[in-house]
Amino acid sequence: MKSPIREIFVSAQGEGPYVGYRQLFVRFPKCNLECQYCDTPKDWSSESKCRVESKPGEFVEYDNPFSSEHLLSVIKLYERIHSVSLTGGEPLLYAKFIKELKTSKFPLYLESNMTLPEGAKEVKDVVKYVSGDFKLKDQCDFKGHYEKYFNDTARSFSILRQTSFRDCFCKIIVSEDIDREDMMHAVDQIKDCITELILQPVTPTGGVEAASSKLLLELQDKALEKVENVRIIPQTHRMWGAL
Numbered sequence: 571m572k573s574p575i576r577e578i579f580v581s582a583q584g585e586g587p588y589v590g591y592r593q594l595f596v597r598f599p600k601c602n603l604e605c606q607y608c609d610t611p612k613d614w615s616s617e618s619k620c621r622v623e624s625k626p627g628e629f630v631e632y633d634n635p636f637s638s639e640h641l642l643s644v645i646k647l648y649e650r651i652h653s654v655s656l657t658g659g660e661p662l663l664y665a666k667f668i669k670e671l672k673t674s675k676f677p678l679y680l681e682s683n684m685t686l687p688e689g690a691k692e693v694k695d696v697v698k699y700v701s702g703d704f705k706l707k708d709q710c711d712f713k714g715h716y717e718k719y720f721n722d723t724a725r726s727f728s729i730l731r732q733t734s735f736r737d738c739f740c741k742i743i744v745s746e747d748i749d750r751e752d753m754m755h756a757v758d759q760i761k762d763c764i765t766e767l768i769l770q771p772v773t774p775t776g777g778v779e780a781a782s783s784k785l786l787l788e789l790q791d792k793a794l795e796k797v798e799n800v801r802i803i804p805q806t807h808r809m810w811g812a813l
């Protein structure tokens with residue numbers, strides 16, 4: 571199995587409960603959604619090359635696509651890494667390829683929009699950490715099919731739920747105009763699948779309004795009625811200029 575990869579680099583996790591851990595990031599191209607606050611470059615026009623960090627801040631180019639064996643051999647070159655973050659884009663578009671990474675030197679940490687349950691089934695036995703988003707109806711262009719995406723997201727959380735082997739947590743992006751009812755409906759669907767819920771205040775870009783601390787604390791209080799652990803954690807990599 572082969573897959574295009576956009577870039578491979580070392581950084582620290584910038585979001586959620588594993589914030590600050592040193593990770594190897596493997597960024598897949600393409601996404602099946604268009605979120606209003608997306609900070610991932612959309613220019614996937616050149617997928618023929620993947621840039622790989624060979625030394626801190628120095629990159630070399632590898633040809634695409636990668637075989638799973640080739641990616642595993644690249645992962646082996648790194649040391650002192652907490653986990654391999656599979657990010658994008660949407661990694662579950664490449665689920666069959668990810669399934670073949672089960673012998674990775676470091677545990678696999680999936681960052682997903684959770685809208686592809688068939689992909690979730692493929693990777694459920696190989697990912698140790700699941701950082702799953704729950705996208706609400708005003709946050710993405712669902713092209714009139716929000717209910718389907720909502721149900722698919724709930725299914726993906728159920729498939730990738732927390733177990734003794736796997737930590738699964740959910741991240742919901744909060745902007746000032748968040749639909750509270752929609753958010754609580756989402757929390758209801760996944761509350762038994764996750765170890766914790768992260769409310770991530772949106773990083774204001776492109777006219778998206780930041781959430782007030784009053785709103786964040788109000789939502790945290792409401793969510794705590796359903797989920798034992800609810801934390802407010804902003805994106806931190808933006809604070810120190812990391813990738």
Ligand code: SF4
Nearest residue numbers: 601603605608659683
């Ligand atoms: S799911 Fe993630 S990568 Fe895809 S458009 Fe939304 S924010 Fe961007």
